Amino acid sequence: MESTKIILDENEMPKKWYNIVADLPTPLEPPLNPATNEPISPDELAPLFPQALIEQEMSSERYIDIPDEIRDIYRLWRPSPVYRAHRLEKILGTPAKIYYKHEGVSPAGSHKPNTSIAQAYYNMKEGVERITTETGAGQWGSALSLACNYFDMECKVYMVRSSFEQKPYRKSLINLWGATVVPSPSPDTQFGRKIREEFPDTSGSLGIAISEAIEDAALNENTKYSLGSVLNHVMMHQTVIGLEAQLQLEKVNEYPDVVIGCCGGGSNLAGLSFPYIKDKIDGKHNAEIIAVEPSACPTLTKGKFEYDFGDTAEMTPLLKMYTLGHSFIPPAIHAGGLRYHGESPIISNLYADGFISAESYHQIEVFDAAVTFARSEGIVPAPESAHAIKSTIEYALKCKQTGEEKTILFGLSGHGHFDMASYDKYFNKELSNE
Amino acid sequence: MESTKIILDENEMPKKWYNIVADLPTPLEPPLNPATNEPISPDELAPLFPQALIEQEMSSERYIDIPDEIRDIYRLWRPSPVYRAHRLEKILGTPAKIYYKHEGVSPAGSHKPNTSIAQAYYNMKEGVERITTETGAGQWGSALSLACNYFDMECKVYMVRSSFEQKPYRKSLINLWGATVVPSPSPDTQFGRKIREEFPDTSGSLGIAISEAIEDAALNENTKYSLGSVLNHVMMHQTVIGLEAQLQLEKVNEYPDVVIGCCGGGSNLAGLSFPYIKDKIDGKHNAEIIAVEPSACPTLTKGKFEYDFGDTAEMTPLLKMYTLGHSFIPPAIHAGGLRYHGESPIISNLYADGFISAESYHQIEVFDAAVTFARSEGIVPAPESAHAIKSTIEYALKCKQTGEEKTILFGLSGHGHFDMASYDKYFNKELSNE
Numbered sequence: 001m002e003s004t005k006i007i008l009d010e011n012e013m014p015k016k017w018y019n020i021v022a023d024l025p026t027p028l029e030p031p032l033n034p035a036t037n038e039p040i041s042p043d044e045l046a047p048l049f050p051q052a053l054i055e056q057e058m059s060s061e062r063y064i065d066i067p068d069e070i071r072d073i074y075r076l077w078r079p080s081p082v083y084r085a086h087r088l089e090k091i092l093g094t095p096a097k098i099y100y101k102h103e104g105v106s107p108a109g110s111h112k113p114n115t116s117i118a119q120a121y122y123n124m125k126e127g128v129e130r131i132t133t134e135t136g137a138g139q140w141g142s143a144l145s146l147a148c149n150y151f152d153m154e155c156k157v158y159m160v161r162s163s164f165e166q167k168p169y170r171k172s173l174i175n176l177w178g179a180t181v182v183p184s185p186s187p188d189t190q191f192g193r194k195i196r197e198e199f200p201d202t203s204g205s206l207g208i209a210i211s212e213a214i215e216d217a218a219l220n221e222n223t224k225y226s227l228g229s230v231l232n233h234v235m236m237h238q239t240v241i242g243l244e245a246q247l248q249l250e251k252v253n254e255y256p257d258v259v260i261g262c263c264g265g266g267s268n269l270a271g272l273s274f275p276y277i278k279d280k281i282d283g284k285h286n287a288e289i290i291a292v293e294p295s296a297c298p299t300l301t302k303g304k305f306e307y308d309f310g311d312t313a314e315m316t317p318l319l320k321m322y323t324l325g326h327s328f329i330p331p332a333i334h335a336g337g338l339r340y341h342g343e344s345p346i347i348s349n350l351y352a353d354g355f356i357s358a359e360s361y362h363q364i365e366v367f368d369a370a371v372t373f374a375r376s377e378g379i380v381p382a383p384e385s386a387h388a389i390k391s392t393i394e395y396a397l398k399c400k401q402t403g404e405e406k407t408i409l410f411g412l413s414g415h416g417h418f419d420m421a422s423y424d425k426y427f428n429k430e431l432s433n434e
Numbered sequence: 435m436e437s438t439k440i441i442l443d444e445n446e447m448p449k450k451w452y453n454i455v456a457d458l459p460t461p462l463e464p465p466l467n468p469a470t471n472e473p474i475s476p477d478e479l480a481p482l483f484p485q486a487l488i489e490q491e492m493s494s495e496r497y498i499d500i501p502d503e504i505r506d507i508y509r510l511w512r513p514s515p516v517y518r519a520h521r522l523e524k525i526l527g528t529p530a531k532i533y534y535k536h537e538g539v540s541p542a543g544s545h546k547p548n549t550s551i552a553q554a555y556y557n558m559k560e561g562v563e564r565i566t567t568e569t570g571a572g573q574w575g576s577a578l579s580l581a582c583n584y585f586d587m588e589c590k591v592y593m594v595r596s597s598f599e600q601k602p603y604r605k606s607l608i609n610l611w612g613a614t615v616v617p618s619p620s621p622d623t624q625f626g627r628k629i630r631e632e633f634p635d636t637s638g639s640l641g642i643a644i645s646e647a648i649e650d651a652a653l654n655e656n657t658k659y660s661l662g663s664v665l666n667h668v669m670m671h672q673t674v675i676g677l678e679a680q681l682q683l684e685k686v687n688e689y690p691d692v693v694i695g696c697c698g699g700g701s702n703l704a705g706l707s708f709p710y711i712k713d714k715i716d717g718k719h720n721a722e723i724i725a726v727e728p729s730a731c732p733t734l735t736k737g738k739f740e741y742d743f744g745d746t747a748e749m750t751p752l753l754k755m756y757t758l759g760h761s762f763i764p765p766a767i768h769a770g771g772l773r774y775h776g777e778s779p780i781i782s783n784l785y786a787d788g789f790i791s792a793e794s795y796h797q798i799e800v801f802d803a804a805v806t807f808a809r810s811e812g813i814v815p816a817p818e819s820a821h822a823i824k825s826t827i828e829y830a831l832k833c834k835q836t837g838e839e840k841t842i843l844f845g846l847s848g849h850g851h852f853d854m855a856s857y858d859k860y861f862n863k864e865l866s867n868e
Contacts, residue, residue, distance in 0.1 A: 003444050004509045010437050075438045076517075076812055083510075087584075105539070107812030109851070149809055150521075169854035175861055176808050176854075374610050375583055378510055378541030417543070417851035420603035420610075427609055 004086060006099075006248040008079035015066055018239040020274045020346060021232060022062035023281050026353055028232075028345055031317040032307060040317045047218050048225040052122040056233035064236065066118075073117050073150055077106045078240065082248040082409075088376040089396070096399035098392060099254070100412045101245045101272060102379070108173070110337075110382065110414030111268050112143030112228055115237035119226045120147035129222040130154040134184065134209030137163050137336025138170025139382075139414065140228035145179035155179035158186060158212045161204035163336065169418050184209040191215050191313065205329060206340065207312025214315055229265025230310060230319070230344050238271025245409060246275050256287050256409035258395060262387040263291035263300065263358070264337050266344030272411040277355050290395075291351065291358040292387040294366070296434035297330040299323065299343045300351055300358035310342060321348040331434040333363050334422035335383040361390045364433045367426040369393050370416070382414035383422055438520060440533075440682040442513035449500055452673040454708045454780060455666060456496035457715050460787050462666075462779055465751040466741060474751045481652050482659040486556040490667035498670065500552075507551050507584055511540045512674065516682040516843075522810040523830070530833035532826060533688070534846045535679045535706060536813070542607070544771075544816065544848030545702050546577030546662055549671035553660045554581035563656040564588040568618065568643030571597050571770025572604025573816075573848065574662035579613035589613035592620060592646045595638035597770065603852050618643040625649050625747065639763060640774065641746025648749055663699025664744060664753070664778050672705025679843060680709050690721050690843035692829060696821040697725035697734065697792070698771050700778030706845040711789050724829075725781065725792040726821040728800070730868035731764040733757065733777045734785055734792035744776060755782040765868040767797050768856035769817040795824045798867045801860040803827050804850070816848040817856055 021028060030039035042054045049057070056064060066074075085098040103111035123131055131148055134157070135141030141157035148155035157174055164171060164183035174181040184204045185192040189212040195202060202208075217225035227234065242259075249255060259276050261269035269291050279285040291300055299322050308323040310316035321343045324330075328341040343351075350356045370386035372393065373379070381389060388410045399406050416423070425431050455462060464473035476488045483491070490498060500508075519532040537545035557565055565582055568591070569575030575591035582589035591608055598605060598617035608615045618638045619626040623646040629636060636642075651659035661668065676693075683689060693710050695703035703725050713719040725734055733756050742757040744750035756777040758764075764773045777785075784790045804820035806827065807813070815823060822844045833840050850857065859865050 005444060007441055007443070009441070010439060107814070146812055150812075168858070169851075172854040172858050172861075173814070176805065176814060176857055178809060371610065374541075375612060378580060378584075380541070380607070380610060415851075417603075417849075418854075420606040420852075423610055424602070424606050427606075 002084065004084055006082040006251055008244060008248060010075045012247060013071060013075060013079050014240050014243040016063040017066055017236045018243060018275055018278065019059060019061055019064055019236045020278065021060050023278055024349055025281060026349060028349055029320040031319050034309070034314065034318050048214065050122045050126040050128060050224055052125065053119060053233050056236060057231055067121065070118050070121050074240065079244045080105050082245055085377055088373060091372065091376045092393060092396050092400065094396035094400045095403060095405045096396040097405065097407045098396060099249065099407070099409045101241055101409065102412045103241060104379070104382070104412060104415035108139070108143040108146050109417060110139050110143065111238060111241060111271060112140050113146055114240055114271065115228065115234045115267065116143040116147035117150065118237045120144070120151050120153060123224050124151040124153055127222065128153070128224045130156065130220065131224055131226050132156045132158070132213040132216040133226045133228065134158045134206060134213045136160050136206050136339060138167055138174065139337055141181060142170050142173040142177070143228065144226055145174045145177040148179060149177040156216065157181040158184040158209040160184055160206055160209050161202070167418065184212050186212060189215045205312060210311040211313040211315050229267040230342065232346060234267050235270035235274070235344055235346050238267045239274050241271035241411065242273060242275035245272060249409065254407050255285055257406040258288040258290060258408050260290045260292060260388045260391050260395070260408065260410040262338060262384050262413060263293050263347065264340050264384065266347035268411055268413040270344060270347055277350060280355055289356045290391055291347065291356050292391040293358060293360045294333055294335055294338050294387065294434070295360045295362045296333045297324070297339050298360045299341065301360045303343065305348055305352055308342060319345050321345045322351065333434050334419065335366070335387065337384040338387065359391055361387060362433050364431055366390050367431060379412070380416040381412060382416045383419055385413045436518065438518055440516040440685055442678060442682060444509045446681060447505060447509060447513050448674050448677040450497040451500055451670045452677060452709055452712065453493060453495055453498055453670045454712060455494050457712055458783055459715060460783055462783055463754040465753050468743070468748065468752050482648065484557045484560040484562060484658060486559065487553060487667050490670060491665055501555065504552050504555050508674065513678045514539050516679055519811055522807060525806065525810045526827060526830050526834065528830040528834045529837060529839045530830040531839065531841045532830060533683065533841070533843045535675055535843065536846045537675060538813070538816070538846060538849035542573070542577040542580050543851060544573050544577065545672060545675060545705060546574050547580055548674055548705065549662065549668045549701065550577040550581035551584065552671045554578070554585050554587060557658050558585040558587055561656065562587070562658045564590065564654065565658055565660050566590045566592070566647040566650040567660045567662065568592045568640060568647045570594050570640050570773060572601055572608065573771050575615060576604050576607040576611070577662065578660055579608045579611040582613060583611040590650060591615040592618040592643040594618055594640055594643050595636070596766070601852065618646050620646060623649045639746060641760070644745040645747035645749050663701040664776065666780060668701050669704035669708070669778055669780050672701045673708050675705035675845065676707060676709035679706060683843065688841050689719055691840040692722040692724060692842050694724045694726060694822045694825050694829070694842065694844040696772060696818050696847060697727050697781065698774050698818065700781035702845055702847040704778060704781055711784060714789055723790045724825055725785065725790050726825040727792060727794045728767055728769055728772050728821065728868070729794045729796045730767045731758070731773050732794045733775065735794045737777065739782060739786055742776060753779050755779045756785065765866070767868050768853065769821065771818040772821065793825055795821060796867050798865055800824050801865060813846070814850040815846060816850045817853055819847045
């Protein structure tokens with residue numbers, strides 16, 4: 001039997017993160033202070049982030065060492081497995097070979113801990129005792145809670161109220177790992193109180209939650225703020241995914257013709273694809289890289305590449321990125337992790353330069369693909385990850401038509417154990433086809 | 435750094451199951467026909483089980499080959515990892531070394547697919563097109579659905595009504611894998627209709643659900659019945675757990691001083707411990723084996739060793755086992771998988787002969803242990819598995835007092851991603867201390 005899982009030893013886990021900023025053909029445009037339109041200085045970020053992360057955010061070093069204390073936690077689930085999807089290939093009748101990197105094996109169930117562990121560590125090293133963040137569906141909030149738990153730090157999560165009420169179990173996870181979670185807008189911040197007075201019935205938004213978390217970090221001692229996607233250092237932390245995948249596919253003498261990942265803020269796609277994009281930049285290989293987004297939030301496929309705020313309340317620096325406009329509010333699709341108006345500046349840069357292409361799919365066809373995957377491979381995918389599955393299936397079916405034996409690698413960014421209510425809606429035909 | 439995970443290659447996955455019946459010092463007493471008090475013949479089981487499983491149930495062959503088609507599916511998640519719980523050891527301050535075998539990595543999230551895959555396979559081979567079963571909390575129902583999905587068979591699950599209503603997400607899993615699930619008592623069987631007429635408000639019980647599933651299998655063409663624990667062939671299928679664990683601990687030159695598993699019907703404990711009990715019987719090693727049960731359902735610690743029915747409706751053969759009486763209805767503890775009045779006849783035999791000892795714990799101290807584990811190792815354990823964690827912590831703390839560097843191996847039979855409502859109750863202090 002050909003093997004199904006490609007496993008690495010702990011000692012094969014990457015010892016450095018890959019910082020693609022060192023290799024970008026077009027230099028990144030800097031974040032700007034909206035008041036002055038001048039590039040943000042490291043000092044201006046100091047109230048929110050520890051020094052080490054600010055340095056990483058602005059670094060152009062190609063490789064940055066992963067501290068042993070972080071690797072010591074990564075190895076609880078890393079290296080994550082690469083699977084050959086034999087059963088999915090068979091069901092599709094495709095000559096393509098389908099591989100997937102499974103990040104759902106982390107305790108929080110997604111790729112998010114790759115950066116939450118790193119961020120909590122650097123905060124702890126600099127004496128920070130408390131971290132604030134926002135979360136939509138709860139993946140990021142639970143991942144940061146897990147990380148703060150490992151380093152004995154307090155964590156406060158502002159969770160978009162509609163999710164707080166509709167997704168009780170990610171909230172339970174946050175509690176289990178010892179963090180505090182409140183529905184946003186909350187009475188705990190000035191901004192939250194203001195919104196609650198003006199709009200008592202609001203269901204909240206990621207923009208409001210970001211503003212609350214930032215205000216909390218800025219006003220409270222020994223407290224910093226943490227972001228789960230978009231920023232350069234977050235993209236870099238996630239590259240352990242692609243670095244491992246390259247080594248794993250080498251072991252079976254494969255190099256992918258195409259690398260596919262779902263894309264919201266961009267950290268999942270960045271993590272898997274950046275080491276492959278390096279090979280493209282270096283002229284060594286030329287894998288196609290596909291970003292898959294929901295039609296309901298088509299940042300790359302329909303957005304504009306311009307400076308915009310990261311939040312609705314205009315509290316963040318201006319970032320040069322693909323954006324739907326910071327006041328854009330996407331429909332309440334079940335892939336909550338992909339509902340962001342903007343896009344990582346690095347991913348935006350690479351997309352503009354043609355290193356990445358993008359596709360978008362509607363909600364129901366994405367769930368169709370998720371069910372096909374669950375019934376062939378067994379694993380229940382997160383709705384976010386199912387976007388990559390949908391694109392993979394399309395690609396594999398094209399190969400069936402052409403007879404090409406291409407090699408596909410896609411990122412299974414997380415499992416869907418906390419998304420079963422969404423599957424229920426799908427089976428009950430209650431899903432809107434956004 | 436000492437390694438955290440001990441991983442095996444796919445080709446190190448066991449090729450045979452271990453049948454401890456071949457080695458039992460006291461022979462098993464046979465199941466009896468309650469009408470005649472005579473041992474059950476293979477023919478009497480034929481309406482419910484395929485021939486191959488009846489043969490395994492009655493076999494005294496020491497090793498039985500695992501067909502390639504079954505190993506081909508096992509390898510989607512097997513070999514499962516053994517972890518060294520470095521962080522738990524540190525938090526406890528114990529000199530003991532704690533290892534755990536993680537069966538929660540299966541798509542259904544527990545050890546149950548080790549036997550559901552095998553049972554579905556043998557049914558498929560004999561032309562069975564449809565399998566019925568009962569489920570309480572839903573672990574077994576989802577595992578059998580997964581298995582029938584792989585072999586393109588229909589599956590009907592009778593789910594205890596109270597669980598059907600309270601645990602919607604395991605029901606969703608069953609649907610996702612293409613099976614049908616109805617609340618029991620259901621209008622679909624004669625027995626179900628009778629109960630619904632007599633007790634319209636009943637919340638159902640495992641006993642009623644078993645009776646419905648058996649009636650359905652007996653009356654419908656090409657339909658057989660499947661049981662997820664208790665029976666000899668089920669215990670045998672689970673021995674892949676312990677066979678792998680032995681190989682994994684050998685790789686780090688360890689042999690456990692104690693093997694700990696939670697114990698309801700017995701299949702989890704059997705799977706992990708039988709290969710170690712073989713070494714005891716053979717006089718090669720002498721690991722202590724601890725069965726951990728809830729105080730609310732103390733089958734081994736308080737039950738009697740006698741012939742009893744497997745179900746409340748007295749439809750099954752009589753089994754010689756530890757039992758609390760087939761009319762015993764345990765309190766509604768959150769470890770639904772351990773709420774069974776009886777016990778595997780093999781486990782009962784070994785317990786009576788002193789090869790296994792037993793402990794019981796109350797619900798709240800079990801959840802305390804689960805939270806300690808989640809906060810040290812990250813993984814959210816199932817409430818069932820948390821019984822083994824509680825016992826492990828007690829053992830490790832004893833080692834702290836005596837200074838003994840003992841080696842503990844426990845079975846993490848499943849994750850708790852579908853049990854977050856129970857954790858919520860724990861944190862809200864709404865758990866009764868059964």
